[in-house]
Amino acid sequence: MNPFLAAAVFIILAPVVGILITGLDRILTARMQGRVGPPVLQPWYDIRKLIQKKQVAVWGAQSFFIFCYLIFIIFTGALFFAGGDILLVIFAFTLAHVFLVLGAYVSFSPYAHIGAERELIQLMAVEPMIIIAAIGLYQVNDSFLIGEMADHPGMPILLLPGVFLGFIYILTFKLRKSPFDLATSHHAHQELVKGSTTEFSGRTLAMVELAHIYELVVMLGFIWLFFGANLILCALAIVVIMFLEILVDNCTSRVRWQDAMISAWFVTLVAGAGNIFALSIM
Amino acid sequence: MLSNVRYMELLIFLILFPLLIAGLITLIHGENFRRGAVICGAVLVGIASLFALMGSVTSHPIFYSVPVGIIGILIFIGDIAISGYIIFVSTKARQYLVTAITIIQLILLCAVEYLALSDHATIPELFLDQLSGIMAAIIGIIGGLICVYALGYMREYHTEHPERPDKRPQFFGIMFLFLSAMFGVVFSNNLLWLFFFWEITTLCSYLLIRYPETDEAIKNAFRALLFNLVGGACIPIAFIVIFLSHGSDLIGLHELVVAGPGIALIPAGLIGIAGLAKSAQFPFSSWLVGAMVAPTPVSALLHSSTMVKAGVYIIARFAPVFEGQLIGILIALIGGVTFLAASAIAISQSNAKKVLAYSTIANLGLIVACCGVGTAEALWAAILLIIFHAIAKSLLFLSVGTVEHQIHSRDIEDMTGLVTKMPRITMIILIGIAGMFLAPFGMLISKWASLHAFVESVPPFGILLVIIIAYGSGITAFFWAKWMGKLIAVGEPQQKDESHIPKSEKNILYILSALTIGVCFGFPIISWYLIEPWLQNIYQSVTELISLSNIEIMFMMLFLVLIMPFSLARFSRSASRVPRYLCGIPESRSTEFIGSCGITREIELSNYYLDKIFGEERLSRISVGIGIFLIVLILNIIIVGGGL
Amino acid sequence: MSYLQKSPWIIHYDASSCNGCDIEVLACLTPLYDVERFGILNTGNPKHADIFVITGGVNEINKEVVKNIYDQMPHPKVVVAVGICACSGGVFKECYNISGGVATVIPVDIYVPGCAARPESIIDGIVQALSILEQKRNSMKTGVEGTA
Numbered sequence A: 001m002n003p004f005l006a007a008a009v010f011i012i013l014a015p016v017v018g019i020l021i022t023g024l025d026r027i028l029t030a031r032m033q034g035r036v037g038p039p040v041l042q043p044w045y046d047i048r049k050l051i052q053k054k055q056v057a058v059w060g061a062q063s064f065f066i067f068c069y070l071i072f073i074i075f076t077g078a079l080f081f082a083g084g085d086i087l088l089v090i091f092a093f094t095l096a097h098v099f100l101v102l103g104a105y106v107s108f109s110p111y112a113h114i115g116a117e118r119e120l121i122q123l124m125a126v127e128p129m130i131i132i133a134a135i136g137l138y139q140v141n142d143s144f145l146i147g148e149m150a151d152h153p154g155m156p157i158l159l160l161p162g163v164f165l166g167f168i169y170i171l172t173f174k175l176r177k178s179p180f181d182l183a184t185s186h187h188a189h190q191e192l193v194k195g196s197t198t199e200f201s202g203r204t205l206a207m208v209e210l211a212h213i214y215e216l217v218v219m220l221g222f223i224w225l226f227f228g229a230n231l232i233l234c235a236l237a238i239v240v241i242m243f244l245e246i247l248v249d250n251c252t253s254r255v256r257w258q259d260a261m262i263s264a265w266f267v268t269l270v271a272g273a274g275n276i277f278a279l280s281i282m
Numbered sequence B: 001m002l003s004n005v006r007y008m009e010l011l012i013f014l015i016l017f018p019l020l021i022a023g024l025i026t027l028i029h030g031e032n033f034r035r036g037a038v039i040c041g042a043v044l045v046g047i048a049s050l051f052a053l054m055g056s057v058t059s060h061p062i063f064y065s066v067p068v069g070i071i072g073i074l075i076f077i078g079d080i081a082i083s084g085y086i087i088f089v090s091t092k093a094r095q096y097l098v099t100a101i102t103i104i105q106l107i108l109l110c111a112v113e114y115l116a117l118s119d120h121a122t123i124p125e126l127f128l129d130q131l132s133g134i135m136a137a138i139i140g141i142i143g144g145l146i147c148v149y150a151l152g153y154m155r156e157y158h159t160e161h162p163e164r165p166d167k168r169p170q171f172f173g174i175m176f177l178f179l180s181a182m183f184g185v186v187f188s189n190n191l192l193w194l195f196f197f198w199e200i201t202t203l204c205s206y207l208l209i210r211y212p213e214t215d216e217a218i219k220n221a222f223r224a225l226l227f228n229l230v231g232g233a234c235i236p237i238a239f240i241v242i243f244l245s246h247g248s249d250l251i252g253l254h255e256l257v258v259a260g261p262g263i264a265l266i267p268a269g270l271i272g273i274a275g276l277a278k279s280a281q282f283p284f285s286s287w288l289v290g291a292m293v294a295p296t297p298v299s300a301l302l303h304s305s306t307m308v309k310a311g312v313y314i315i316a317r318f319a320p321v322f323e324g325q326l327i328g329i330l331i332a333l334i335g336g337v338t339f340l341a342a343s344a345i346a347i348s349q350s351n352a353k354k355v356l357a358y359s360t361i362a363n364l365g366l367i368v369a370c371c372g373v374g375t376a377e378a379l380w381a382a383i384l385l386i387i388f389h390a391i392a393k394s395l396l397f398l399s400v401g402t403v404e405h406q407i408h409s410r411d412i413e414d415m416t417g418l419v420t421k422m423p424r425i426t427m428i429i430l431i432g433i434a435g436m437f438l439a440p441f442g443m444l445i446s447k448w449a450s451l452h453a454f455v456e457s458v459p460p461f462g463i464l465l466v467i468i469i470a471y472g473s474g475i476t477a478f479f480w481a482k483w484m485g486k487l488i489a490v491g492e493p494q495q496k497d498e499s500h501i502p503k504s505e506k507n508i509l510y511i512l513s514a515l516t517i518g519v520c521f522g523f524p525i526i527s528w529y530l531i532e533p534w535l536q537n538i539y540q541s542v543t544e545l546i547s548l549s550n551i552e553i554m555f556m557m558l559f560l561v562l563i564m565p566f567s568l569a570r571f572s573r574s575a576s577r578v579p580r581y582l583c584g585i586p587e588s589r590s591t592e593f594i595g596s597c598g599i600t601r602e603i604e605l606s607n608y609y610l611d612k613i614f615g616e617e618r619l620s621r622i623s624v625g626i627g628i629f630l631i632v633l634i635l636n637i638i639i640v641g642g643g644l
Numbered sequence C: 001m002s003y004l005q006k007s008p009w010i011i012h013y014d015a016s017s018c019n020g021c022d023i024e025v026l027a028c029l030t031p032l033y034d035v036e037r038f039g040i041l042n043t044g045n046p047k048h049a050d051i052f053v054i055t056g057g058v059n060e061i062n063k064e065v066v067k068n069i070y071d072q073m074p075h076p077k078v079v080v081a082v083g084i085c086a087c088s089g090g091v092f093k094e095c096y097n098i099s100g101g102v103a104t105v106i107p108v109d110i111y112v113p114g115c116a117a118r119p120e121s122i123i124d125g126i127v128q129a130l131s132i133l134e135q136k137r138n139s140m141k142t143g144v145e146g147t148a
Ligand code: SF4
Pocket: C016, C017, C018, C019, C020, C021, C022, C055, C056, C082, C083, C084, C085, C086, C090, C091, C114, C115, C116, C117
């Protein structure tokens, strides 16, 4: 596909897919708790509602940083689906998150501040694994271009089982799911209030939500790369993985940041780094 | 285009002219004269170094023999004088370890000279190629800017510390002497010359670190001297090896590299160790952290943008020799370990200068890793790193120096909400920090390139380095981002007050931030006209290192970042202000709230330093251990290799 | 029906209730009543919330807190007073430190009486609050601020 077309398709379709997945996620979560749950389109209603609210902020700069966050998440995704260089995608991704963190810092609010610090810890915890995943995919495909990775006829996952496992582990951080929802959480009412998003409201919060949705699609895109051209298997895997994530989310409680970070690094080292090291010897 | 002879005159001018300025400043006192001389000197040196850069844009290096035979003897005498001086000060300060090493070095040097006398070589002494050109431009332009900045800074420094002796004439004299020596290092082809200039830079660093004359400063100055001398002592040994095994024809840098790994590996390894010490890699790194007691312009010039780069410069020169060799891999591993450990330690630091110092060590580590791997792609990344790091880091050092004089603290915690007090300076620091770790700025481009380079080279060690970078980049993001956060976290807006900052300081900061952004736009040009031709010369065939589409993407990102500030105004208007959420407790003033029992409390927020995990002492102990192990391994290989 | 009505987020505050009403408010979230069916979420953060669900009669100490939370909620917003204490002060009305009903501190839109208020009536109150939310939204659009 033409890269620009692919990027445009991503920008338009990702929210649809993301909202459906998030909506199903909420229903599934409710069912696991013996409830009925909201309509599938609930995330969409939430975002639309937030846009209708009046904008309040501690400092105006907050919304600026969050705007940058959204723009760069979209940019990351567009670059990804346009088939760009995977390392650049990762770096743009990091840049986007730094904007989110800065947005949280600006307000000088205790809850947002702790949220920002923890957001950074999460960033530090997942970054190695994401880069290692990119390198692993390079080793299999012999190219850093996502466009070429996507056409891989075989199944990269067969050569990268460790990398895949490690990636699933850090996916929990990225989806902000328990036990690694350190910075902010989908579940209400806790000691951090809403962590890094505490001081955002109205349109700004809507941008955060939208960015999370784009982010979800990008992360699922990464999973796709492990399956190359086998789209059906890939879809199946995504269903299974999302189900597991939701299950874990519902039956664990948040861990301390030390445990989260060290365990993520450990898994990265053993599963991820071990895997690519073995590949390079072969 | 000038003719070759003209270029050689230019090189000699660059080496001698700063020396002249240094002499004038030291001898003729008086603030106004000094001011004039420093500015003139800086401008002329800057322009001349640009000419040198332009001159290097030819496909082949230009060599030049200095026709005066006596200079060889003069350099030898100079070496002896430096050693003599060091012996003198170190015995006076009872630093006998330093004395001992200097004496050993002197003996080795006499041996070298003895061999050189019996076997007189005819090799060109000076040369100019693209790498020298780039280094010269860094030294000339950034060095010049820092010297001008130092004018205002040192005046404030002495008003702030009246108890410290005011030796500004000597200070500026040494700065210019240092510039001269650095030009010498990058233009020398004759290794004996190079060593002489190398020793002068060590001496300058020592003198400038002890400038405050406090006990701590003197102690740290000797530590810096000691580590650099230990490293430096390896160079004469390398000379002896060269003379004994291959004769004096190989005492030229170019000749040695061309001779190939079979012959050059052992001398290169020895000189590489000197480079590691100079660029503060583990296990030598502690001297650079100690060197932060020096006035900030010194830290900016010597300890981040130029002198420590001499270390990586020399390793980069020998990179083709190291390619695929065990010694090269070990050097790369030292660089990798240093990158990881120093970044991790930076997390636990709240002193801004120490954060900068550790991040400098870390980045030098990355450069060393690239050079040790030694493939064309890795070297490409290394040179870009040298350029970007020199600019962004000196910008950061200088702006921290400026802030320090305004808020009287170098603690990052004290910089909370600096954006309201000094919006411009904060903007500059933010640019500097972004330049250090964020896409699409330079350092990140280089990191990206080095990942590309490592993944294919010397399996499986390349992958080891990749893993190290993967962890390191997460860590780097953590400590830079939290610093950025501190700067922009506004509790109560402070009165905007930037009027006390000297004009010269401000202007220099503007120029450097423009340069930081400028090289990001210009890096493809630098790559096409300077780095790629240079690599072409060394490796003969060079594949296209950075494909066009990636450049496009980078420009797109840069563009995005640059237009963002304009939308800032729009957003700050549209939101109405509501106090921060404190569980419903009202704020009595912007950062105060009424706590239990009606007591008014201040909100205090500080960053995470995670020192249980990233504590300085613990991590440095571990990494110094690893560093020593690797160095000993290198030495063993050299000894065994030499015996064979 | 606008999106405001499809996604009302609440903040629940206990202004010196006996905890009876609080239990009932939380009961609304349980599987039996499951208010998330209507998109209702308990955010615990005024800056995200649309509906302020408040129980208890407001005492002299937390008066400021109630005001502060109300002020930090972005427009449009509604207040639902749950339980007779919140409506009028209830059995505590005569207490030396009770100001007597939420309405003495902030404007209240919906009163849900009962001691304790039953979950059904709380849900009913919130659903009624939605139409007021909608009205406020319309008047906000036409330039008149909600009853702040
Ligand atoms: S209304 Fe009844 S149950 Fe509710 S807070 Fe008052 S006394 Fe308690």
